[in-house]
Amino acid sequence: MNRFIWSAGSGIVLCGLLLMSCKHDPYVNPENPPMTGLCDPDSVYFQNQVLPILVSNCTESGCHNPQDHEEDVVLDSYQSLVTTVENGTLNDLHENKLMRAILDSDPDDRMPPPPNAPLTSDQINILKQWLSQGAQNNACDENFGGCDPADAKYGSFIQPLVQTRCVGCHSGNNPQGGIKLTNYSEIKTVALNGKLFSSVTRSSNWMPLGGAKLDDCNIQRIQTWVQAGAPEN
Numbered sequence: 001m002n003r004f005i006w007s008a009g010s011g012i013v014l015c016g017l018l019l020m021s022c023k024h025d026p027y028v029n030p031e032n033p034p035m036t037g038l039c040d041p042d043s044v045y046f047q048n049q050v051l052p053i054l055v056s057n058c059t060e061s062g063c064h065n066p067q068d069h070e071e072d073v074v075l076d077s078y079q080s081l082v083t084t085v086e087n088g089t090l091n092d093l094h095e096n097k098l099m100r101a102i103l104d105s106d107p108d109d110r111m112p113p114p115p116n117a118p119l120t121s122d123q124i125n126i127l128k129q130w131l132s133q134g135a136q137n138n139a140c141d142e143n144f145g146g147c148d149p150a151d152a153k154y155g156s157f158i159q160p161l162v163q164t165r166c167v168g169c170h171s172g173n174n175p176q177g178g179i180k181l182t183n184y185s186e187i188k189t190v191a192l193n194g195k196l197f198s199s200v201t202r203s204s205n206w207m208p209l210g211g212a213k214l215d216d217c218n219i220q221r222i223q224t225w226v227q228a229g230a231p232e233n
């Protein structure tokens with residue numbers, strides 16, 4: 001009997017320990033919704049798709065970040081978009097000041113201003129679709145159902161990630177930090193000198209600067225690719 005209680009008891013303690021070690025607290029920025037559900041391919045998510053475009057293309061030094069707040073516009077969060085851009089969530093491309101600036105045909109008024117490249121048509125379509133779907137502060141879990149750290153190819157993973165999250169700041173005549181990330185050889189250079197991995201994992205001022213830290217899965221996938229020698233695969 002004693003023996004039974006002892007083994008049942010230790011079993012419960014063991015299970016408890018196992019459960020505790022498996023439970024991981026999701027990263028929750030106080031003003032962001034937790035990334036819970038599966039990503040629906042027909043929906044556009046602010047935290048996953050829209051905010052990275054704004055952070056990468058609009059918040060570089062001297063522009064719409066909390067320190068510089070050019071024209072009193074800040075684009076580093078949903079809250080700042082809603083409070084600093086007139087009609088920033090309105091699905092009316094003429095009334096919405098954000099879309100007006102992005103779609104302006106006069107290069108002197110267009111955002112981001114030259115010599116920065118205009119947003120791509122894919123990026124503009126993401127913004128338009130998000131507005132037409134109600135401009136919610138929504139998020140989804142890109143790793144719902146599990147992470148495959150081995151899924152780490154340049155063409156299907158690294159290049160699109162850098163394109164969405166980094167290129168806005170790391171391109172043009174005056175790339176931030178003197179680092180350009182516009183093509184394979186430039187990305188390979190920072191991969192092989194260790195700066196790609198260290199910049200996305202450092203505990204403060206991580207890349208993308210001013211944006212949410214990349215999730216553990218994306219960080220592992222970057223590591224896999226760097227350790228494989230940063231192949232153009």
Ligand code: HEC
Pocket residue numbers: 055056057059060061162165166167168169170176177178179190195196198199200205207208209210
């Ligand atoms: C909002 C602008 C911005 C975005 C977006 C951004 N960066 Fe940066 N990056 C900077 C600035 C400014 C510096 C120089 C200051 C510093 O190192 O913090 C920098 C520096 C770096 C460096 C050099 C770090 C070192 O150790 O010298 C690397 C590598 C880098 N960024 C990679 C990235 C990657 C990868 C992404 C996308 C995941 C990214 N950056 C997104 C602004 C940005």
